[in-house]
Structure formats: C-alpha cells, structure tokens
Amino acid sequence: MKVYDLNHARALHHLLEEAHVARAARRLGITPAAASNALHRLRVDFEDPLLVRSGRALVRTPRAEKLRAPAREMMAAAERLFMQGRPFDPATAAWDFLLTTSDRVAELLLPTLDRFLRERAPRARLSVRTTMVDIGSFLRDRGGVAVVDGRSLLRDGGGVAAVPELRKDPDLRSEPLFDEDLVCVLRRRHPFAGRLSLARFAALEHVLVAPLGSTPRGVIDTLLEKRGLSRKVTRVVMAFSLVLPLVAKSDRVAVLPRTLAEAHARSFGLELHPVPLPIPRAEMMLAWHLANEQDPKHVWARDLLRHAVRELGLSATCPPPARTSRGR
Known part of the structure; x- marks a missing residue:
C-alpha cells in the first residue's frame, strides 16, 4: 500500500480473521456494503483476492494466510500504542478476563477468583475455557492467560498430555504458580485398600487424565518402566471430573492432585492412599504471550491469580505481586 492507513489494517485484520464479510463488518462497526468495499480495496492493494468462494463460504488464499499474523500483530501494537498514558483502573474498566485451565484448577480457583473480581473489578467479564486444546x-x-500442568510445558509423557506449542514457541512466557502432591484414589472397600504395594498398583486397571485426549501414557508409565513394570490404562478422559465415577464404581485406580481427591472423596466414597513410588509434585504454571507481558490489564489479571493462590493457602511458588497492579 502506498499510503499507510490504520483503517485499512483494521479492515484487513477483521476480514482475514472472520473470513466472513458480515461478521467483519460488525466487528468494524460498519455496514456489510462498506466491508465489501474495503475488501475490494485490499484486493487491489495486495494484488490478491485474499478471500475466495468455496461453496457457500469464503476461504483465505495462501497470501491471506501469510498476512494474518502481521495484521494481528499490527493491531495489537496499535492498541498498546493508544493505551499508553491511559492508566488502567480495574474498579471502573469494562474488559474481558480470559482464562484457560483444567476443570480441576477451575474448580479450585474460581470461587476465590470470582469473589476478587466482584470486589475489585466489578465490570470485568470472566470467560473460562476448560477444554485444553x-x-x-x-x-x-x-490475549488470554493459562494455568497448566508444568509437565505439559517441560517434557513429553507428563501426567497430562503434552502441550507442544508452549514448549516450542519462544514468545510464550510462563512462571510457577503453585504445586501440590499427588495421591492414589480407590473406592472404599477396594480389595487392595490399605495394602497397595507397587506391584499391586501396577497390576490394577488405571484411569488417566489427558486433556488433549491424545495419549494413553503419563509420567507414571515412565517411572514404572524404570522399575521393570508397566500398567494397564483402560480409561482415558479429558477432564478430571470424569475420573471420579470411573473409580468409584470399579476396582480401578487413579492418581490425582490431593486437593481434588480430598474435595470429592466423601461424596464419591473414595479412599486416598500414597502413591507407592516417588513421583514429582504437580506443578501448575501461569502462562501468557509475550505480546501481553506489559499490558496493564494482563499484568493485573496475572497478579490476581497469584493472589488467589496465596489466599487459598496453596503451596505458592510464584514471585511477589507486580507493583504496577492497581485496584487492591
């Protein structure tokens, strides 16, 4: 383009993200006809159709796919530019707090997080995604925040399915948030309750939590193999809440974080036992993208999660709260 025009960049970004003229128009605050005219101008500027018809839908051309990331980055940079000098006040700001984590971490943190937001950021809208995909x-x-098992960040074959993009992307940042120990969960009056040796543990049918649903293996399999043993994983689920009924109604065993097991042991008729082999504690990590590192809303949201962990008395491994946070 011969003349830089931020409105062209906005139109390009929303048209490419939506691949739909009417939806892009809504996001741009213009009519569909105006969005269609913007698409025409962009096609001339880039000498490419950008969006082409495939049946009843529009699909991006290869050139458009290459333009998506730069357009997205330009809009993020523009937002940061215009936010400079505008102090973020969580008590009055209307904004979106986007969080992705497992169902068990959501269950653990949400009551405290919800209370903090009601008290300190009443106009914030909290959106939580528990499907770890x-x-x-x-x-x-x-621009969300994630709380994920640290083994997902550090190695394959963790207690939950690996999340490779977090390990490979140099622009993603993470820090320890809290950790906790793991326990074996059996139904009451299980044949091996109270005498769960390593050999018996390995011989049982196991339930494994794999949030991506992509593997029947976990860190326990690696530890057992080092001792010449193996286990039989007969149930793989994507949510921690699905483990409990599968154990309560069978002779299977599962290894779960202690907070989850203790919260539901009575209602599901479960017993907790030590894992009969040394196993690393579950280390939960706070993760975000580098582009949001200095965003005042993002800084405040990350700090709020740290504060929620401390409020709950979890074993917090996180650093002190950021001094730039407001609204306490």
Whole structure:
C-alpha cells in the first residue's frame, strides 16, 4: 500500500480473521456494503483476492494466510500504542478476563477468583475455557492467560498430555504458580485398600487424565518402566471430573492432585492412599504471550491469580505481586 492507513489494517485484520464479510463488518462497526468495499480495496492493494468462494463460504488464499499474523500483530501494537498514558483502573474498566485451565484448577480457583473480581473489578467479564486444546493460539490470538500442568510445558509423557506449542514457541512466557502432591484414589472397600504395594498398583486397571485426549501414557508409565513394570490404562478422559465415577464404581485406580481427591472423596466414597513410588509434585504454571507481558490489564489479571493462590493457602511458588497492579 502506498499510503499507510490504520483503517485499512483494521479492515484487513477483521476480514482475514472472520473470513466472513458480515461478521467483519460488525466487528468494524460498519455496514456489510462498506466491508465489501474495503475488501475490494485490499484486493487491489495486495494484488490478491485474499478471500475466495468455496461453496457457500469464503476461504483465505495462501497470501491471506501469510498476512494474518502481521495484521494481528499490527493491531495489537496499535492498541498498546493508544493505551499508553491511559492508566488502567480495574474498579471502573469494562474488559474481558480470559482464562484457560483444567476443570480441576477451575474448580479450585474460581470461587476465590470470582469473589476478587466482584470486589475489585466489578465490570470485568470472566470467560473460562476448560477444554485444553490449542493453548498457544488462545494465548497468542485472544490475549488470554493459562494455568497448566508444568509437565505439559517441560517434557513429553507428563501426567497430562503434552502441550507442544508452549514448549516450542519462544514468545510464550510462563512462571510457577503453585504445586501440590499427588495421591492414589480407590473406592472404599477396594480389595487392595490399605495394602497397595507397587506391584499391586501396577497390576490394577488405571484411569488417566489427558486433556488433549491424545495419549494413553503419563509420567507414571515412565517411572514404572524404570522399575521393570508397566500398567494397564483402560480409561482415558479429558477432564478430571470424569475420573471420579470411573473409580468409584470399579476396582480401578487413579492418581490425582490431593486437593481434588480430598474435595470429592466423601461424596464419591473414595479412599486416598500414597502413591507407592516417588513421583514429582504437580506443578501448575501461569502462562501468557509475550505480546501481553506489559499490558496493564494482563499484568493485573496475572497478579490476581497469584493472589488467589496465596489466599487459598496453596503451596505458592510464584514471585511477589507486580507493583504496577492497581485496584487492591
């Protein structure tokens, strides 16, 4: 384009993200006819159709796919530019707090987080996603915050399915948030209750939580193999809440974070036992994208999560709260 026009960049961004003229028009605050005219101008500027018809839908051309990331980055930079000098006041600001985590961490943190937001940021809208799919895109494209198992960040074969984009993307940042120990969960009056040796543990049928649903293996399999043992995983679920009935109604065993197991042991008729082999504690990490590192809303949201962990008395491994946060 011969003349830089931020409105062209906005139109390009929304048209490419939506791949739909009417939806892009709504996001731009213009009529569909005006969005269609903007698309025509962009096609001339880039000498490419950008969006082409496929059946009843529009699809991006290869050139358009290459333009998506730069357009997104330009809009993020423009937002940061115009936010400079505008102090963020959580007590009065209307904004979106986007969080993705597992169902068990959501259950643990949400009551405290909800109370903090009511007291300190009453106009914030909290959106929580517990389906752990494509976390990297969530952090990059939507500016969200993630709380994930640290083993997902550090190695394959963790207690939950690995999240490779978090390990490979140099623009994603993370820090320890809290950790806790793991316990074996069995139904009451289980044949091996009270005498769960390592050999018996390995011989039982196991339930595994894999949020991505992509693997029947976890860190326990690696630890057992080092001792010449193996286990039989007969149930793989994507949510921690699905483990409890599968254990309560069978002779299966599961290894779960202690907070979750203790919260539901009585209602499901479960017993907690030590894991009969040394196993790393579950280390939960706070993760975000570099583009949002200095965003005042993002800084405040991350600090609020740290504060919620401390309020709950969890084993917090996180640093002190950021001094730039407001609204306390």
